[in-house]
Structures are given as structure tokens and as C-alpha cells.
Amino acid sequence: MRREIFTEEHEAFRDMVRSFIAKEVTPHHEQWERDGVVSRDVWLAAGRQGLLGIDVDERYGGGGNTDFRYYLILDEELARAGAHGPGFAVHNDINGSYLIRLCTEEQKQRWLPGYCSGEIITAIAMTEPSAGSDLQGIKTTAVRDGDDYILNGSKTFISNGILADLVIVVAKTDPSAGAKGVSLLIVERGMTGFERGRNLDKVGLHAQDTAELFFDDVRVPSANLLGEEGMGFIYLMQNLARERLSIGAAAVAGAEAAFERTLEYCKTREAFGRPIGKFQHNRFTLAEMKTELTVARAFTDKCVLADAAGELTAEEAAMLKYWNTELLKTVVDRCVQLYGGYGYMTEYPIAKAYQDARIHTIFGGTTEIMKEIIGRSLGV
Numbered sequence: 001m002r003r004e005i006f007t008e009e010h011e012a013f014r015d016m017v018r019s020f021i022a023k024e025v026t027p028h029h030e031q032w033e034r035d036g037v038v039s040r041d042v043w044l045a046a047g048r049q050g051l052l053g054i055d056v057d058e059r060y061g062g063g064g065n066t067d068f069r070y071y072l073i074l075d076e077e078l079a080r081a082g083a084h085g086p087g088f089a090v091h092n093d094i095n096g097s098y099l100i101r102l103c104t105e106e107q108k109q110r111w112l113p114g115y116c117s118g119e120i121i122t123a124i125a126m127t128e129p130s131a132g133s134d135l136q137g138i139k140t141t142a143v144r145d146g147d148d149y150i151l152n153g154s155k156t157f158i159s160n161g162i163l164a165d166l167v168i169v170v171a172k173t174d175p176s177a178g179a180k181g182v183s184l185l186i187v188e189r190g191m192t193g194f195e196r197g198r199n200l201d202k203v204g205l206h207a208q209d210t211a212e213l214f215f216d217d218v219r220v221p222s223a224n225l226l227g228e229e230g231m232g233f234i235y236l237m238q239n240l241a242r243e244r245l246s247i248g249a250a251a252v253a254g255a256e257a258a259f260e261r262t263l264e265y266c267k268t269r270e271a272f273g274r275p276i277g278k279f280q281h282n283r284f285t286l287a288e289m290k291t292e293l294t295v296a297r298a299f300t301d302k303c304v305l306a307d308a309a310g311e312l313t314a315e316e317a318a319m320l321k322y323w324n325t326e327l328l329k330t331v332v333d334r335c336v337q338l339y340g341g342y343g344y345m346t347e348y349p350i351a352k353a354y355q356d357a358r359i360h361t362i363f364g365g366t367t368e369i370m371k372e373i374i375g376r377s378l379g380v
């Protein structure tokens with residue numbers, strides 16, 4: 001089916017993104033997988049190419065274009081290329097929304113130019129060793145002391161955690177006030193008492209740095225408070241729909257790419273004297289996947305348009321994230337089966353896709369939490 005949500009400008013942008021990935025990402029990705037982290041150069045290259053801070057005002061070096069579809073095109077193309085290393089989606093789609101919406105003028109001038117150029121890489125730190133889904137259970141505290149906050153606690157599983165120069169940290173400024181006592185603080189590289197743990201060893205996403213962060217009496221100036229004190233939980237809830245739209249859109253793009261690759265394989269790989277795709281079981285498997293992907297694509301694009309119109313609800317974003325990430329998981333699993341033993345060899349992209357897919361039903365809110373959000377909206 002022809003997609004109807006993009007204009008000629010979007011398609012020209014997609015071509016540019018493809019060239020960028022072919023030149024700046026794909027040739028280096030295997031090395032980054034071995035390193036467990038991408039180079040800072042690819043961030044700077046993305047900055048030069050105008051791929052960071054597309055929605056940031058031009059006064060701060062951004063693209064001045066608030067159409068979220070540009071980010072989704074970047075997400076789709078990275079997913080299609082199997083290039084999970086560069087954490088651009090966390091930076092652009094998630095963290096940028098906080099910075100643009102909540103920064104004071106002084107903060108914007110301080111951070112946004114570097115954010116757009118790729119010199120300031122960002123992360124967001126919500127999850128803690130004892131609290132992931134249950135965000136209200138976080139233990140990190142920020143206690144006011146004169147003009148500063150004294151930050152104590154630890155975070156884990158933080159994407160861009162090794163490279164990050166600026167981390168949006170979720171902390172309790174009033175532990176007795178429940179959700180109303182949560183605030184967002186910006187912690188910067190080099191602040192005394194801010195340490196990184198190891199780059200975590202993961203099942204997939206090997207080129208993506210994911211780290212533990214430790215805060216030991218870090219003195220964070222109140223000038224680094226993001227938005228209003230006590231509003232952190234509300235800010236998080238307001239941004240999560242976009243985060244889930246990004247993850248869902250990338251998931252279906254990744255699943256489509258895995259499917260297309262596998263379809264080609266089924267046409268060329270022979271067994272018992274004919275291409276394996278000619279066996280009815282395999283043809284039905286391919287037909288089922290194609291149908292499921294086509295249906296998911298239709299809903300995804302509808303959600304993209306709803307978001308562009310400012311109408312995407314938290315429940316719809318949760319449905320998209322739940323459906324597309326579960327679909328990605330089953331599609332890559334079936335594709336591996338169709339590849340036979342080669343599907344288990346990491347030199348084959350389908351094997352990497354299998355490893356990389358697994359996390360999608362967990363991060364950004366698990367499938368179970370998505371179902372909770374949807375279920376609650378049904379009044380049950």
C-alpha cells in the first residue's frame with residue numbers, strides 16, 4: 001500500500017538520511033558493535049547534516065521545523081539499516097521535547113546550540129535498580145541547599161549513558177509528596193560526585209552504550225532545574241506518548257526490513273529442488289507476516305497523523321508501542337526460522353535483528369504496562 005503521510009519534502013529528507021547512513025553509519029557499525037559504543041564523530045556528522053535538533057528554533061542552531069515526521073523518518077531509516085548504535089532517537093525524539101518545552105531562555109542559550117551540533121549528547125535517567133515500571137518508587141533524592149540541590153542516588157540501563165554530556169535526571173525533591181514531589185534536574189559531565197558505572201553488556205544493541213549512573217552528593221545548581229519543582233512526573237507523562245510513537249514506528253520499520261530481507265532469501269535458498277518460499281507452510285508464513293505488517297503500518301501511519309494534529313492519546317500511543325514491538329519480536333523470530341541455521345549466525349543481519357528486537361517490548365514501558373494504560377482507559 002502506498003503511504004500517504006509524507007510530502008515530497010519528506011521523501012527528499014529520507015533520501016538524504018539514507019545517504020547519511022550509508023556514508024557515516026553503516027561502514028562503522030561493526031566496529032561500534034565491538035566497541036560497545038558509537039564514536040562522537042557520528043554525532044558531530046549528524047549535527048552538521050542537520051539531523052539533530054530539527055525542531056529547535058534556528059536561533060539556537062536548530063532546524064526550526066516542528067514536524068515530528070522528520071524524526072520518524074530518521075528512526076525508520078536507522079531501523080531499516082539495522083543501525084541501532086547512534087542514540088539519536090533518545091536525543092531528538094525524547095530529550096529534545098523536554099529541553100525545548102521546559103528550558104528557560106538562559107538554559108536554551110547554554111545547551112541548545114551544542115545539542116544541535118552534536119557536541120552535547122543527552123540522556124534521560126528515570127530507571128533505578130529497584131524501580132523501572134513503578135517510577136513513583138524511585139529513591140534518588142535532590143535536597144535543596146541554598147542555591148543548589150544535593151543529588152544522591154543511582155540510575156541504571158541509561159541509553160547514551162557513557163557518551164552523555166547532559167543527563168535529565170528524575171529525582172525526588174519532596175519524598176513525602178508522592179508524584180507531586182518529583183522534579184527533573186540537568187546533571188552535566190564533570191560535576192563532582194557524578195560517576196558512570198560500566199557500559200552494560202546486553203543481549204543486543206551492541207553498538208549502543210547503556211550505563212549505570214551514580215550520584216554521590218552532587219551539587220546541582222538550581223539553575224539546572226528543568227521546568228518547575230514538583231512537576232517532573234507530569235512532564236514525564238506528557239512526553240511518554242511521543243516516546244512510544246517513536247519506538248512503535250521504528251519497530252514496524254525494522255520488522256518490514258527483516259521481512260523484505262527474508263522474502264528475498266526464501267526466493268533464492270533452495271531445498272528439495274525448489275526455493276524454500278515455494279513450500280506452502282513457508283508461503284503461508286510469509287503471507288501472514290505481510291498481512292500483519294500491512295495492518296500495523298496502517299495503524300502506525302494513522303497514529304503519526306494523529307500526533308501531527310496534536311490528537312494522539314496516551315492510550316493510542318500505548319497500543320501502537322504494544323502492538324508493533326510484539327509484532328517485531330514475532331516477525332524476526334519467524335524470519336530466523338526461515339533462514340535455518342544461517343539465521344543463528346551473527347554475521348547475518350537477520351540474527352542481529354533478532355538480538356536487537358528483544359528489548360523493544362521492555363524499554364519505553366513494557367508491554368504489560370502498555371496494557372495497563374489501555375485497560376485503565378476502558379474503565380476496568
Ligand SMILES: Cc1cc2nc3c(=O)[nH]c(=O)nc-3n(C[C@H](O)[C@H](O)[C@H](O)COP(=O)(O)OP(=O)(O)OC[C@H]3O[C@@H](n4cnc5c(N)ncnc54)[C@H](O)[C@@H]3O)c2cc1C
Nearest residue numbers: 124125126127131132133157158159362363364365366368
Ligand atoms: C537497553 C535498555 C535501554 C534503556 N534505556 C533507558 C533510558 O534511557 N532511560 C531510562 O530511564 N530507562 C531506560 N531503560 C529502562 C527500561 O525503561 C526499564 O527496564 C523498563 O521500563 C522496565 O523496568 P524494569 O526493568 O525495572 O522492570 P520491572 O518494572 O521490574 O518489571 C519486571 C516485569 O514485571 C512486569 N510488571 C511490572 N509492573 C507491572 C504491572 N503493574 N502489571 C503487570 N506487570 C508488571 C513488567 O512488565 C516486567 O515484565 C532501558 C532499558 C534497557 C534494557
